[in-house]
Amino acid sequence: MIAKTAEDGGEFHGPSISEFFPDVLFTIAGIPVTRIHLIQFLATAAIVLIFTLGTRRMQIIPGRFQSLVEMGLDFVRVNIAEDLLGKKDGQRFLPILTTMFFMILFFNLTGIIPFLNIAGSSIVAVPLLLALISYVTFIYAGIKKSPKNFFKNSLFPSGVPPFLYIIVTPLEFISTFIIRPVTLTLRLLMNMIVGHLMLVLFFSATQFFLFTLGGWWSALAAGSFAFGLAFTLFEILVAVLQAYVFTILTAVYIQLAVAEEH
Structure with a gap:
């Protein structure tokens, strides 16, 4: 979404937080649907379509598309699930880790796709829901194990003098059962919000310098456009990295929950 410029005075208006609260387009069964919700639906449809086509008629000698899908699945299986949880627990929690990784990845990437231009994970409901799933999963894993x-x-925790539990226990409760879901939510949310605001700032500044001010200001338009392109590439890296970090932290929490001392 491009920030607006005032037609009467040529005043520049940068991006604001209101872009993450778009107008309701229509309702479904009384549930309001906004532009961001439509982007989330499109991202979800893309995930289903890609993995359905990529795994529908798998061959021993895969084609390029099947190889790409298998590479993505193997990345999560080998580098996240089995690497942290071992083969047995890795296979056990692989479906939820795989779903989490690709959902975050596709939702994040909508932020740099033309005509979409905002991440489906840039509203709090998505990272909060995923953080709650992560939270419930590692608690379930711990209770199931012990x-x-x-x-x-x-x-x-063992090895702590009993008199220190009055300090250690509240800290452990806060860090394990409160801070984990909060930090998972805020890390993903803030990265996507800031990324969107920066991209809108660069490209709307380009439009403002080029079409509103004109003249020698067009040189600044070239600069802001170059920064926008560079930041778009950086946002691709951030989109992948945030999907990886969120998923690997979930795997780490599960690993800690199923550790032998539990």
């Missing part, structure tokens, strides 16, 4: 000792070992 029903009697999971919370005890999480809140009362």
Whole structure:
């Protein structure tokens, strides 16, 4: 979404947080649907379509498209699930980790696709939902592994003098059961919000310098456009990195939950 310039005074208006609260386009069963929701639907449809086509008629000697899909799936399986959780637990939690990685990746990448121009994960509902899924998953994994000792070992770690538990236990509770979902949510949300605002700032400044001011200001338009292109490439890296970080942290939390001391 391009920031607007005032027609009467040629005043530049930079991007604002209001862009993440677009007008309602229509409602479905009483649920309001905005432009960002439509982008989320498109990203979800793209995920389903790509993996359906990529895995529908798998061959021993894969074609390019099947190879690309398999490469993506193997990346999550080998570098995240099995690397951190081992083969048994890695296979067990692979579906949720794979879904999480590609959902975040596709939602993030909509922020740099022309005519979409905003990440589907840039509103709090998406990262919050994923953080809650991560939260429930690692607690479930810990309870499943050790029903009697999971919370005890999480809140009362071994090797700590008993008199220190009055300090350690509240800190462990806050760090394990409160900070984890909060940081997962905010890390993803803030990266996508800031990335969108920066891209809109660069490209709307280009439009302002070129079409509103004109003249020698067009030289600045070239500069802001170059910065916009460079930041677009950086946003691709951020989109992939945030999907990786979110997923690998979820795997780490699961690994800690199923550790032997639990």
